[in-house]
Amino acid sequence: MIKVHLWSGLRRLAGGAEAVTVQAATVGQMFDAMIAAHPGLEPVIKAGVSVVIDGEVTAGGRNLAVKPENEIYLIQRVKGG
């Protein structure tokens, strides 16, 4: 199981929890499991979020591996100049 930390705005769509726990081995599976458990998250995740894995901001490629020991945060999609 992996633990995914949510920003406050997402918590309202996930029953108020600060983090959700899902069974997943990749970012794609993680998103799918989160949406299955909390359908309200779907439009936000599909609009694009940044996934921070062990402190590194990623674009959230679906094939990225995630493991139970990873620290995972979702943050709003970050753009650069």
Place this chain on the structure above:
Amino acid sequence: MPKDELKAGFRLVGTRPNRPDGLDKVTGRARYGADIVAANMLHAAVVRSPYAHARIKKIDASRALALEGVKAVVTRADFPTGLTGEDWNLQENTIAGDTALYDGHAVAAVAATSALVAQDAARLIEVEYEVLPHVTDVDAAMAPDAPVIRAGNADHSVPEGMHPNVVRYIDFGHGDIEAGFAAADLVREGTYKTEATHQGYIEPHACLGQLGADGRGEMWVCTQGHWYIRRMCAAVLGIEAANLRVTPSEIGGGFGGKTTIFMEPLALALSRKAGGRPVKLVMSRAEVLRATGPTASASMDVKIGMKKDGTITAGQVNFRMQGGAFFGMSPIAEALPCAFACYDIPNLMHEGYEVLANRPKAAAYRAPGSPMAAFAVESLLDEMCRELSLDPLQVRLKNAAKEGTKSSYGPTYNRIGLVETLEATMAHPNLSAPLGPNQGRGVAAGFWFNHGGETSVSLQIGEDGTVGVSVGTPDIGGSRASIALMVAETLGIEYEAVRVNVVETGSLGVNEPTHGSRATFASGKAAVEAAESAIKQMCARAAAEWGIDPEAVEWVDGAARPAGENAGKFPPLTIGEIGAKMGGTGGPISGHHESVPGGVGASFGVHVVDVEVDPETGKSTVLRYLVVQDAGRAIHPAYVEGQYQGGAAQGIGWALNEEYIYGADGRLQNPMFLDYRIPVASDLPMIDTVIVEVPNPGHPYGVRGVGETGIAPPLAAVANAVAAASGARLRTLPLSPPKVLAAIKAGQ
């Protein structure tokens, strides 16, 4: 990889060879967007709305079309319908549909046999408008009585009951904010405002587009990202992306403003309507300022709690940002996490609103959102340090984020270099330079994430042993030189033997633009991987020639060599010898690498500025300026210093003079450099730089990316220096002489 395990003492990395584009640029040989010409080419001009908000009732192009030399006119009716989301935003911004949403919004375009005829024809296109109420100020746009710009744009996040112009709401934090303030000895709050500013790139947008009736076309364009141009133009025009080949020109600055489209589809639509003749479209400076994407204007509340010893116990922000008349354009999602990113604070709360306004569609601008956030937070921190008689750098060091700190936006930091950056700042002689009357010193810190992004690179070994590298990230800040240095270092050959080319969209897989401070990090990392791949192939060719196992061959100093005594005794085969024979030993040797590279490393900077404020006029003169920033590793230190200096120069302009000034009629009042005042050489001292190197373990040479962090601290650093010099604490930028003078007089 721990810092100390990264290889040091490089042969080429860290040296300062001549830049490969230098001769072309100083001799005028480099080809920028407006330099591209084609046979049978037409010239385009654009008709723009003179109103901030107006319904378009009728467009009559008959008089323009009757003018000799006019070959085509396009309006929104020439574009496909049914687009949604950001594709619709891009199309709507390219050319207005029913409503002009800001002063300068394109409503029609014309192509003719000369630029003058096109401009004359544009004046003959008659547009009938119904003027609508408008709003340009971010706080006014949220007020209950504000005109609605586009209803139904808000996403799920906006609380019920808010004005329809509020389209996005973000909140996050950690700890117990009230307990944090209760634990403080001093709690202060303030409201800070910044106006929209433009990236101010010297080269205006320019392109040459050709599109046939078969939907196949080409574009030559000044851009930071030609795959983005391809995808966006294809979406707006309803053509297939692979049928549009996009070639980037040299680029005269971008700073984020050239990561998207503004007028490029117009050239293609005109070309299609003119029978496939190429169409050239070059913006004037006024068009650039009115109709391309500046950054957002911001209104920001900050509250901080601090103990007497300087420990920050709590921080709270509420930011409002407008990004024009389109959803998703303000940098609110970036500004909020940057606000307290430099510090280890146990109790934090962030809230932010994105707001629509009758302004142009904002674009990215160097560390989007971070400079505004730093202006608000670093200014209030400075005020509190002065009130508690604390050294502002010691307070920043006391609270500095480090490896293992839970960041303000949640995740735990990996290896970062803020502490080393602060320590290098405190050791710099500028900190002990004496200050005279009416002079003051200001400091501020800043942060940027940096970015990886989709990347594709190929590398080809030449028959003479030289190496070509094809990258898809336009070279804005020296990436060709930096990539050449890394490839030469990896291959063990000379820098001059490597030529890096920025190639068109048909030559590589998709590349994200040069944005997010990523080009040297991402294309560099991919180029090193491609070089390693080529090395493996060259070792295999040598092994085949020697009749030994490829695993028994190693690559050292630009040549394949037997790996030890047991491998056999063979003279080294150099890259030139292998290249000369490759046609007969298996064919061309090349390496390539495609990925979304991981291992991105964040970077921090600290700026120190001394200013003198003339008490008679309110004019601020920058006497001394110091940038200290963690580069991870400076591949070509001269370019890194240039990035630091450039960020500081832009930030100084933003702090002291630059602003979008809208009149009561909603029209931009200063759409030219005479009135929109970016700093010139005589406004600035030599900007001192210190490159701190805390290598990023996620990059083979330790690169973090350096392009953006440098613009985060200057707004606050300059405002803090002006406050120290004059006693006038201004919380609204820019600190123009009349504003400073009024504040001085008000304080007397």
